[in-house]
Amino acid sequence: MRDQPEQQAPPVQRLRIRYAKRGRLRFTSHRDFSRAFERAIFRARVPMAYSSGFNPHPRISYAGAAPTGAASEAEYVEIGLAEVQDPEVVRRALEESLPDGLDVVDVVDVVEAAGGSLADLLEASHWLLDLEVDPEQARSAVEAFLAAESVSVQRMTKKGLREFDCRAAVVALSAEPREGGARLDLVLRHGVPSVRPDDVLAGLASVGGLTTGGAPLLTRLSQGPLDPGTGEIGDPLRMRG
Amino acid sequence: MSASANVHPSVVPQSVFPRLEPRLPSVSKPIQYVGGELNSTVKDWDCGAATSEGETVRWALMYPDAYEVGLPNQGVQILYEVLNERDWIVAERTYAVWPDMERVLREGDAHGPIPQFTVDSHRPVRAFDLFGVSFSTELGYTNMLNAVDLAGIPLHAVDRGDDDPIVLAGGHAAFNPEPIADFVDAAVLGDGEEVVLAISEVVREWKAEGRPGGRDEVLRRLAVSGGVYVPRFYDVAYAEDGTIEAVVPNRPGIPFRVRKHTLMDLDAWPYPAKPLVPLAETVHERFSVEIFRGCTRGCRFCQAGMITRPVRERSIRTIGAMVENGIRKSGFEEVGLLSLSSADHTEIGEVATDLADRYEGTNVSLSLPSTRVDAFNITLANEFSRNGRRSGLTFAPEGGSERMRRVINKMVTEEDLIRTVAAAYSHGWRQVKLYFMCGLPTETDEDVLAIADLAKRVIAKGREVSGRNDIRCTVSIGGFVPKPHTPFQWAAQLDPETTDERLKKLRDVVREDKRFGRAIGFRYHDGKPGAIEGLLSRGDRRVGAVIEQVWRDGGRFDGWSEHFSYERWVGSAEKALAGTGVDLDWYTTREREYDEVLPWDHLDSGLDKDWLWADWEDALAAADGSDVEVEDCRWTPCYDCGVCPTMGTDIQIGPTGQRLLPLSVV
Numbered sequence: 001m002r003d004q005p006e007q008q009a010p011p012v013q014r015l016r017i018r019y020a021k022r023g024r025l026r027f028t029s030h031r032d033f034s035r036a037f038e039r040a041i042f043r044a045r046v047p048m049a050y051s052s053g054f055n056p057h058p059r060i061s062y063a064g065a066a067p068t069g070a071a072s073e074a075e076y077v078e079i080g081l082a083e084v085q086d087p088e089v090v091r092r093a094l095e096e097s098l099p100d101g102l103d104v105v106d107v108v109d110v111v112e113a114a115g116g117s118l119a120d121l122l123e124a125s126h127w128l129l130d131l132e133v134d135p136e137q138a139r140s141a142v143e144a145f146l147a148a149e150s151v152s153v154q155r156m157t158k159k160g161l162r163e164f165d166c167r168a169a170v171v172a173l174s175a176e177p178r179e180g181g182a183r184l185d186l187v188l189r190h191g192v193p194s195v196r197p198d199d200v201l202a203g204l205a206s207v208g209g210l211t212t213g214g215a216p217l218l219t220r221l222s223q224g225p226l227d228p229g230t231g232e233i234g235d236p237l238r239m240r241g
Numbered sequence: 242m243s244a245s246a247n248v249h250p251s252v253v254p255q256s257v258f259p260r261l262e263p264r265l266p267s268v269s270k271p272i273q274y275v276g277g278e279l280n281s282t283v284k285d286w287d288c289g290a291a292t293s294e295g296e297t298v299r300w301a302l303m304y305p306d307a308y309e310v311g312l313p314n315q316g317v318q319i320l321y322e323v324l325n326e327r328d329w330i331v332a333e334r335t336y337a338v339w340p341d342m343e344r345v346l347r348e349g350d351a352h353g354p355i356p357q358f359t360v361d362s363h364r365p366v367r368a369f370d371l372f373g374v375s376f377s378t379e380l381g382y383t384n385m386l387n388a389v390d391l392a393g394i395p396l397h398a399v400d401r402g403d404d405d406p407i408v409l410a411g412g413h414a415a416f417n418p419e420p421i422a423d424f425v426d427a428a429v430l431g432d433g434e435e436v437v438l439a440i441s442e443v444v445r446e447w448k449a450e451g452r453p454g455g456r457d458e459v460l461r462r463l464a465v466s467g468g469v470y471v472p473r474f475y476d477v478a479y480a481e482d483g484t485i486e487a488v489v490p491n492r493p494g495i496p497f498r499v500r501k502h503t504l505m506d507l508d509a510w511p512y513p514a515k516p517l518v519p520l521a522e523t524v525h526e527r528f529s530v531e532i533f534r535g536c537t538r539g540c541r542f543c544q545a546g547m548i549t550r551p552v553r554e555r556s557i558r559t560i561g562a563m564v565e566n567g568i569r570k571s572g573f574e575e576v577g578l579l580s581l582s583s584a585d586h587t588e589i590g591e592v593a594t595d596l597a598d599r600y601e602g603t604n605v606s607l608s609l610p611s612t613r614v615d616a617f618n619i620t621l622a623n624e625f626s627r628n629g630r631r632s633g634l635t636f637a638p639e640g641g642s643e644r645m646r647r648v649i650n651k652m653v654t655e656e657d658l659i660r661t662v663a664a665a666y667s668h669g670w671r672q673v674k675l676y677f678m679c680g681l682p683t684e685t686d687e688d689v690l691a692i693a694d695l696a697k698r699v700i701a702k703g704r705e706v707s708g709r710n711d712i713r714c715t716v717s718i719g720g721f722v723p724k725p726h727t728p729f730q731w732a733a734q735l736d737p738e739t740t741d742e743r744l745k746k747l748r749d750v751v752r753e754d755k756r757f758g759r760a761i762g763f764r765y766h767d768g769k770p771g772a773i774e775g776l777l778s779r780g781d782r783r784v785g786a787v788i789e790q791v792w793r794d795g796g797r798f799d800g801w802s803e804h805f806s807y808e809r810w811v812g813s814a815e816k817a818l819a820g821t822g823v824d825l826d827w828y829t830t831r832e833r834e835y836d837e838v839l840p841w842d843h844l845d846s847g848l849d850k851d852w853l854w855a856d857w858e859d860a861l862a863a864a865d866g867s868d869v870e871v872e873d874c875r876w877t878p879c880y881d882c883g884v885c886p887t888m889g890t891d892i893q894i895g896p897t898g899q900r901l902l903p904l905s906v907v
Contacts, residue, residue: 024258025520027271032520039279039518039572042604056604069266097572099279099520215263 011049011059011080014110015087016118016237017094021072025101030065036102037077044093047083064122064223067196072220074125076236078110078118108237121236122190124171124226127197129184130217133210135177138184141208142175151203162193166203169195171231187231190223253286254368257358264345272521273308274342276360279518280570282325282332283361289329289445296449298441300324300332301359301369301406303388305381306800308360311336312517313525315579316375316412319512320433330441333359335366337384338391340797346391357391366392370444372406373437374425376414379777380770380800382421385410386792389424396789398426398473403455407463409440416501416548417725417841420777420784422472426460429469430844431501431548432534434510436468461494470499470844477782477840483823485781485838498845501548503890507534508559516571527575527608528567532560532592533894536581537882539650539871540639541860542678544724545581548846550884552875553893557588557595561901564596574604583609584618585875587895593624595901601627614638614653619664633715634665637676641692647863648683650856650871655695659702662714666703672713673699679743680721680735680768683864689743692716693750697757715762716751718744720771724778726846728856730839733832734775737807740768769807773799775829776814781840784828786817847890849883 021028028036041048041058050056059080066072091107098104131138145151151167171187188195197218204210224236258275265271289297302321304311311317317334324332335357338346346355356365366372366388374385390396394405401408410418410428418428429436440463447459454461463469474495478486490497504510516528533554536546555563564576578592586592589609596607607625614636622634638653640646646653662673677692696716703712720740723729735743744765751761776784790813791799798804814825833839835854842850859869874880875894885891 024262024275025277027265027275028520029270029272031522032272035522035526036279036518036520041572042574043569043572050604069271099277101277215266 006052008050008052008056009082011082013081013084015079015081015085015090016108016110017077017079017091017104018106018237019075019077019098020103020105021066021070021075021101022103023071023101025099026071027069028102029068030062033065033102034060034062036098040094040097041079044090044097046079046090046093047081047085049080049082061118063118064125064190066220067198067218069215070197070218070220073105074220074222074224076118076122076223106237118236121225121239122223124187124189124233125223126221126233127184127186127188128219128221129186129197129201130178130181130219131184131201131212132181132214132216133212135175135182137208137210138175138182138204141204141210142173142184144208145170145200145204146173148207151207153199153202153206155199155202164193164195164199166195166199170200171226173200187226187233189226254364256363257355257365258363260350260352260355261345261358261363268341268345269339270309270521273336273519274338274360276363278312278360278520279572280515281334281361281517282321282515284325284331286331286362286364288331292329294329294445294449296329296445298330298371298445298448299369300330300371300373300437300441301335301364301366302332303335303337303366303372303374303385305374305376305384305388306337307339307798308336308519308521309523310800312519312521313523313529314375314377315513315529315531316377316433318517319510320373320375320437321517322512322515323434323510324437324441327438327441329445331369333361333364333369335359335388337381337388337798343387343391343797354391354393356393357388367394367404367406369406370448371409371440373409373411375433376410376412378800379414379420379774380805381414382777382788383792383796383799385421386424386788387797390792397423399423401426401456403452405456407444407456407460413545413548414778416544416844416846417778417780418470418472418844419477419782419840420780420788422782423785423789425472426456427463427469427471429502430499430846432504433502434504434512436502439466440469461492465494465496467496467500468502471495472782475843481822483821483827485840487838488840488843498843500845500888501847503551503847503888504534505553505890505893507531507553507555507893511555511559511563511566514563514566514570516567516573518571518573525577526573527577528564528571528573529577529579530560530563530567531555531579532583532586532589533580536585537874537892538582538585539856539873541648541650541728541856542639542681542721542724543581544727547727547848549581550847550882551890551892552585554586554895556895556897556899557592557901558897558899560592561595561599565599565904568605575606575608577608577610579610582613584613584615584621588897589621590617591900593621597624597627599901599904610635614658614661619661619668619670622665622670623668633672633674634670635674635676636661638695639676639678640681640688641677641690641695642688644864644866645681645684645688645691647868647870648860649678649681650860650863652870655698658695659698662699663702663706666712667706671711672715673703674715674717675699677716677718678721679718679765680740680771682729682732682860684735686743686746689747690750692718693747693754693761696751696761697754700757700760713760713762715764718747718763718765720766720768722771722775722778725839725841726848726853728853728860730779730853731833731835731837731857734772734829735768736826736830737768737772740771744768766802770799770802770805772825772829773805773807773810776810776825779840780828783818783821783823787814790817845887847882847884847887849881849887852880852882
């Protein structure tokens, strides 16, 4: 008979990592990223803590991943280590092990990053949406959208076609001209149902008649705790107090 | 040829990525089209300009299946690396695009259709000098046609001009490239490592001279070497009965037969050394080391074993170094030790123990595709699973009855098998997978039904030795397809209807069994894809019209059951072969005679045709009870299959007597 696998020790240190998804690697899906990340961890010889069981997994938890095809400057993942490491050393090792376009921005010890679980800290996101549309049209669509009490949109989900309001989650929205079109600046509160930037685009189409030609380029600039007063998004890795 | 033949200001082809990018969100798994894999190589289009010859030779390499299947392919990865190591060669990769991406490419944009592109730099395939396609299976032919067409290269070799790449086929299926002779400019048989460099040199020289004589001349130069088959330089004449009368060179200097290539000293070629690590999920999420090439077990159905002779081992030291390098460079924690029969490596025991020692206490797991049925395999499997999971073991008796196994020269007795599975179950393995074939020469219903008896005995033995009831045995069955360059190349293939009937009878017998039925899993494929594989395997140039018809009717991804359409193939065969006097059955279910000129007779695998025929006769004698066995020439005297003297090669095996030292801890 086979012995039961030995129990693995709990992690001695937790690190929170901010990474970016840039350029063509923005087409990396979340599943693709998690595989790539596990391999990078192994190549970088980061001393990971493992889960117990017959098939131990490195302790990695992901939070709030951007949709496939969206670029992001602010994705977050937390890892559990079996040995205490200097976060800066881990940052450099991971940066070298990940392909260009999946870039490690910041690594912080959880003890220093105050307040709650990573998922709890990621309350809202700041997005840029680059569209190939007339800036004036975009501006008027944004005005109509903001003036509306609620904006109902549909999206195909795993549970079928869902209808929900995409207006309430929008904390701020504005339109500026850019070369070849317009840029929307959007702050979205996370919640249930989760509203994504493309839902807001669908809302702009329905209340403002804005049709976004081609494929809009979505970029998440930041995500973190939302200051309800100012609408500002804080750094979830560097909280004060 | 243009007037400025000596001046070739190379126009750097533009990346099609900016055209692709806006459409990527609309296709499934866009990551497969963006490249950027870890350890991939992107070179300057004119990297050769700085070398003494001043010329660059550029290859687009294709594995003609979806990215998730093609990327892990060892053959392409090895050639990609070997070529890119030269400072005057650019090699990039391309794969078959899924139908949604095909629509995007054909629809195109304001600039017209978007061409088939490489994933490394997104350059159009047509901009390369050579377009090399590696075929592990004939079912990739329609995907090649599609890629050629998407690339904007004329489909037929005769219509191509000096601006089109040389379309070159390789891989096991290239040992009979006749069905695709109209679509390829050249084919190469055997190991690719050295010949791709030799071809590159011929192309470089021709380019440096200002491309004298154009396309025809560079193909002639390749053909006269005797190691590159250029179909257009051979005429095929057919007799009235539809068989081939002769295949003869149609111009001076072209050899009557084209030789396969054999790489000697695998230790000198430790590739892949920079394994490609994709972001997309692929079929093999592991790093593989080929521990030897070739096999002389002499299984008569096995084309791989016949065309890759002789056996050439990698030494234990090289294997150890390749494993360590591979996992460090890739980050894969699973390592496969590949070969046609890995337990046959002369030092496999030492390899297993030393690697297991080296990686003890880590999450690195080792696997060995176990094929042979003997108890030693269990010892190895135990060693390999020291750290990892212990899920299942696979054995391949191939034939259900003892008689059948003698016909195919797979000399495993029922007692061997029972002893082996007893060892497996008593060591804690819960599941054993058994692999068989259906439709072997001289097979009857009884031979196939014997599979059920065998599986029941396996379960009974497993329950007895383990004292448990939850053990399982999965029976996996594939249809036998006779292949060129094997003793069964003359055999009649079993028609799909009889194949399906036999498998149904077997399934019913297993299901009806109250005591064992539930413990036996049953996996098989219907006989239809096998019939088409048979057509493509033993076809001649007339089959090209069938492939083209299928492709024109929308045939793609024929290796995928959800894309494969038997009706399309049958309909296309009727249409394309009308008036030739031959048909699908003629190519598949017909037994050939000794005198028949086979479509691949002018392609030299080294095997002596008379030896193959004698082995075929031995198989038929064994079917009638004769006790002839072909042993393995690694341990018994040479039996004159012909390969070594014809090719000037020798068996290269250990033992070396060396061991692996523990790795120093970093």
